[in-house]
Amino acid sequence: MENQINDNKIILSCNKHGIVEQVFLDTVSLLENIKLPVGLHGIVSPMSIKDLGRFWLAIHEKSMEENTVLTLHYNDKHHNYTFSGYLLKETVLLCGNSELTSTEKVLEEIMLINNEQANQIRLTEKKVSNLKNEVDDKEMNEAFLNDFTSLNNELVNNKRELMRKNQKIELLNKELNAVNENMKTFTYSVSHDLKQPVRMVKSFLTLFHKKYGENLDQDGQKYINMALDGADRLSKMMADLLKYHQSSNVRTxxxxxxxxxxxxxxxxxQNEIEVKNAKISRENLPTIKGSSTGLIQVFQNLISNAIKFIPEGRTPVISINLVEDEANYTFTVKDNGIGIAENHRKEVFNLFKRLNAPQQYEGTGMGLAMVRKSIERMGGEVWLESEVGNGSTFYFTIKKSVES
Structure with missing residues (x-):
């Protein structure tokens, strides 16, 4: 083994897996031509491997360990060093000296390496000996300035990217608002401006049927009745569409x-209830913030459907209940009607969605769409549970504090 030269020093920066990533100081050029990164076990003599293992574990357990003698070798050179190790976030700093030196002296030397590492080491200094030193090396200050400039540039770039995204979102919101306004205008036009032509068609079909109906054969009678029925259903659909449009403009x-x-x-x-002899039960309900018009539409459509969609010979039984928590009122409207199959429970809330033939149950398929729109306008949700043949339970929530 080569003779030791007094006061030889070596400082290594490793990751937490024991890989040497940088050599900050090597006074005897032991690792002068080594290719980095390299594992510690590759530069520690086999006779020191066990000591290295104990030393490494102690650093990770206590964040620092001192005065461990290890023999390093490379290119047939061997040197003994007394090492101290420090765990700094994801980096392990190993400081070796051919003499047993004080912690203060080692830390003073480390602080000349790199400003970023120096800042981390100062935190360790406080724990070890409360030393306070200032870094005045020009190169270290320049390295710190470069790091700060790089970080600042990254923040500026991120801010610009965020501004671009916000501008894009704002533009999309404007486009969406314009589309919504166009849809409202179109809906109102279809449901309001076309009512008169539909009434005219229905009136002339009725007059035609009265005047010439006796002269028509069976097929002719069938066709004119189908036309009258279609005009009547179209008129009802447009009336419901107008109501749906108006439900967007109510206070909540x-x-x-x-x-x-x-x-x-x-x-x-009243007439539907009396004809079907429907039984409606409800508990005492609260006064809440919402839309009077919207809530009338909700309960009217749910109760009307419960009376309408009932098996032949069954008396409609409807119960209305409330569950309350800190944030919401949750209402249930339960019926004993025909029920809704599981695969249709979401689509029934879509515009003009009908699950039954018009000849079987009348309607336009707008009722539940208006229910959902009114509830969502008041900040709530609506859903249902059902069993085919045994009725449905509709749930909807209203927030206890609704902002306009």
């Missing part, structure tokens, strides 16, 4: 007594 912050809402709905549906 009124104080609404739900008991009065249900009394109004029962008056509107």
């Amino acid at each position: 912050t009124e104080l609404v007594d739900l008991n009065e809402v249900l009394l109004e709905v029962e008056k509107i549906l």
